[in-house]
Amino acid sequence: MLADPEGTILYRLKGYSRKDGKPAIALEIQGEVSLSCQRCLEPVRHRLRSERSLVFVPASRLADFEDEEDDTDYLPVEDPVEPLALVDEEAVLSLPMSPRHQEGGCSTDSGMSRLQRECAPQESDLH
Numbered sequence: 687m688l689a690d691p692e693g694t695i696l697y698r699l700k701g702y703s704r705k706d707g708k709p710a711i712a713l714e715i716q717g718e719v720s721l722s723c724q725r726c727l728e729p730v731r732h733r734l735r736s737e738r739s740l741v742f743v744p745a746s747r748l749a750d751f752e753d754e755e756d757d758t759d760y761l762p763v764e765d766p767v768e769p770l771a772l773v774d775e776e777a778v779l780s781l782p783m784s785p786r787h788q789e790g791g792c793s794t795d796s797g798m799s800r801l802q803r804e805c806a807p808q809e810s811d812l813h
């Protein structure tokens with residue numbers, strides 16, 4: 687899905703106890719990645735910024751909590767946590783479904799691609 691692997695994502699994980707006593711992790715990511723524009727297929731930069739709370743509950747009670755809060759995920763407390771997998775998942779979730787350049791920002795919008803403009807002969811060459 688990523689147009690190039692040069693995007694960087696910074697993340698921060700912080701464990702804490704919620705007011706209700708449940709163990710939780712505050713996950714914060716931000717960064718910039720390159721995606722393929724859905725109109726012209728050229729790379730388009732996309733800024734990521736997302737926060738999520740991950741709350742650990744017994745697997746048997748997971749169904750009671752799911753979809754309760756938008757920015758909170760509930761995970762079974764019995765499962766080992768893979769921090770990078772959490773970051774990865776959150777990054778993917780925060781990507782736009784169909785990335786595009788801003789209006790008029792596509793290289794095809796001018797009628798000529800950047801490549802064609804650069805290769806077009808200068809007028810002086812025509813004499």
Ligand SMILES: [Zn+2]
Nearest residue numbers: 723726787792
């Ligand atoms: Zn575009």
